[in-house]
Amino acid sequence: MNATGNRALVIGGSLAGLFAGTLLRSIGWQVDIYERSPHTLDSRGGGIVLQPDVVEAFQRAGIADEVPLGVIAHERYYLNRDGSIAETMPIRQTLTSWNLLYSSMRRQFPAEHYHQGKHLSEIAQDETQVTAMFADGTRETGDMLVGADGPTSTIRHLLLPDYTPQYAGYVAYRGLVDEQELDSATAKLLTERFVFYQFPNSHILQYVIPGENESLIPLERRFNWVWYVNYEQETELPHILTDKNGHRREYSIAPGKIHPAVEQAMRAYADQLLALPFQKLVAATKEPFVQAILDLAVPQMVFTRIALIGDAAFIPRPHTAASTAKAAANAIALIDALVDSNHNVPKALEAWEGDQLALGMRLCKSGQALGERSQFMYGKGQRSG
Numbered sequence: 001m002n003a004t005g006n007r008a009l010v011i012g013g014s015l016a017g018l019f020a021g022t023l024l025r026s027i028g029w030q031v032d033i034y035e036r037s038p039h040t041l042d043s044r045g046g047g048i049v050l051q052p053d054v055v056e057a058f059q060r061a062g063i064a065d066e067v068p069l070g071v072i073a074h075e076r077y078y079l080n081r082d083g084s085i086a087e088t089m090p091i092r093q094t095l096t097s098w099n100l101l102y103s104s105m106r107r108q109f110p111a112e113h114y115h116q117g118k119h120l121s122e123i124a125q126d127e128t129q130v131t132a133m134f135a136d137g138t139r140e141t142g143d144m145l146v147g148a149d150g151p152t153s154t155i156r157h158l159l160l161p162d163y164t165p166q167y168a169g170y171v172a173y174r175g176l177v178d179e180q181e182l183d184s185a186t187a188k189l190l191t192e193r194f195v196f197y198q199f200p201n202s203h204i205l206q207y208v209i210p211g212e213n214e215s216l217i218p219l220e221r222r223f224n225w226v227w228y229v230n231y232e233q234e235t236e237l238p239h240i241l242t243d244k245n246g247h248r249r250e251y252s253i254a255p256g257k258i259h260p261a262v263e264q265a266m267r268a269y270a271d272q273l274l275a276l277p278f279q280k281l282v283a284a285t286k287e288p289f290v291q292a293i294l295d296l297a298v299p300q301m302v303f304t305r306i307a308l309i310g311d312a313a314f315i316p317r318p319h320t321a322a323s324t325a326k327a328a329a330n331a332i333a334l335i336d337a338l339v340d341s342n343h344n345v346p347k348a349l350e351a352w353e354g355d356q357l358a359l360g361m362r363l364c365k366s367g368q369a370l371g372e373r374s375q376f377m378y379g380k381g382q383r384s385g
């Protein structure tokens with residue numbers, strides 16, 4: 001693709017930012033990504049259900065043929081409390097990891113245009129340009145700015161200050177276990193399957209994802225589990241989100257940082273309530289982590305030359321398994337709109353916004369319906385199973 005002479009500033013260098021960055025380059029834009037973290041974002045290796053929009057984004061960015069994208073699960077199992085199989089469903093899905101998607105796109109995106117340690121603090125725009133100002137005092141100017149700065153988006157805060165993520169009433173405890181770390185009977189039951197255990201006001205699920213260095217080789221991969229547990233916002237959540245150093249975290253606590261008392265209570269609760277294979281999975285997890293489940297839906301994604309994408313705009317609950325696909329879909333539609341409008345940014349963004357708002361709303365509503373049904377059927381609290 002020939003260069004168009006246009007320049008995009010992408011704020012946030014996680015999945016949404018990298019989808020936008022790699023795809024904008026594929027239509028001839030010059031792109032710079034600005035990420036506030038000074039480190040490579042490699043510590044969040046959770047699982048992701050691979051959806052068609054992600055595959056399409058990779059194909060369009062020229063990444064798809066480079067690496068296999070995940071582990072295939074051939075069926076779903078729903079377990080009974082005693083660990084026996086209650087129900088099976090022949091559903092084929094590809095399961096991947098945050099790390100694999102992130103690393104694949106980082107390899108594709110030129111390192112000299114990915115800037116770490118750049119914290120956007122202000123924005124300005126006029127009829128022809130948009131300017132990003134950073135906490136280190138530097139500024140950059142381009143034709144378009146993509147706000148891919150996630151749930152705590154500074155750009156959303158500047159443009160839509162009344163819209164912040166709302167706690168949904170429950171958290172996800174999560175964990176990863178190397179394939180070799182589970183006993184062979186449990187591993188055999190869980191491998192290459194999407195397995196669920198549901199009980200009143202909670203459920204846990206697991207699937208196998210790529211392992212260290214994106215390995216898809218059997219016995220080098222990882223079990224990935226997610227367990228949804230209700231906590232009251234004022235009285236219980238602050239305790240769960242206080243890390244082992246006593247710092248209150250806003251929405252999540254990283255692996256190795258959960259407070260020992262919280263971790264111990266979670267492990268005891270798992271032994272008390274979960275089906276045996278899941279008890280073993282939780283027990284084998286060295287460093288569990290936790291994320292509050294959030295709701296966010298904005299009424300507007302376009303501000304002349306600025307577009308909000310990914311979790312900065314809409315956070316559907318994870319039961320939809322669609323947030324990453326939504327970020328990819330936002331970026332795919334963005335480049336199509338730019339090409340269709342001959343790279344006229346305000347015109348393209350205006351044409352882009354309607355469908356993206358509808359997509360975000362639809363996913364948020366379906367995630368809420370799924371979450372309310374699984375977590376709050378018996379009131380807001382926890383049930384004993």
Ligand SMILES: Cc1cc2nc3c(=O)[nH]c(=O)nc-3n(C[C@H](O)[C@H](O)[C@H](O)COP(=O)(O)OP(=O)(O)OC[C@H]3O[C@@H](n4cnc5c(N)ncnc54)[C@H](O)[C@@H]3O)c2cc1C
Nearest residue numbers: 012014015016036049120149150154172310311318323324
């Ligand atoms: C429990 C759970 C399970 C999930 N499971 C799935 C799943 O199965 N499938 C799925 O598709 N998705 C899943 N997700 C969601 C998925 O992780 C995100 O939707 C996806 O990573 C897209 O996020 P993002 O890039 O928009 O935001 P983020 O990943 O939050 O990235 C935002 C980036 O912007 C940077 N940033 C923030 N502020 C600034 C600033 N001022 N200046 C510069 N940089 C800044 C941040 O450092 C960060 O790197 C799950 C989420 C949760 C909580």
